[in-house]
Amino acid sequence: MRNVNLYIAIMAGVTYLIRVLPLTLIRRPIKNRFIQSFLFYVPYVTLAVMTFPAIVEATQSPVAGALALAAGVVLAYLGAGLFPVAVSCCAVVLIAEFLLV
Secondary structure, eight states: OOHHHHHHHHHHHHHHHHHHHHHHOOOOOOOOHHHHHHHHHHHHHHHHHHHHHHHHHSSSHHHHHHHHHHHHHHHHTTTTOOHHHHHHHHHHHHHHHHHHO
């Protein structure tokens, strides 16, 4: 039990430092275009890294997830909204699961 409390304290300290250090070290606006563009894309990359593996692994067959992902990307590229893309991806998974089993 003593080790668990130590681990929690270390995790809390690291989390606190990660959030406080940028606020204390960077007080001026960032003028570098490379750093600005890097920081602009960080949320999108983080979301993609968490979402794409979950899409493929959420189905019984990874092939069905990959097909749904491809269909969603194509529909989104063609300008479809969020709801039609989601419904289409669900339909692709349903059909692929029936055909692959």
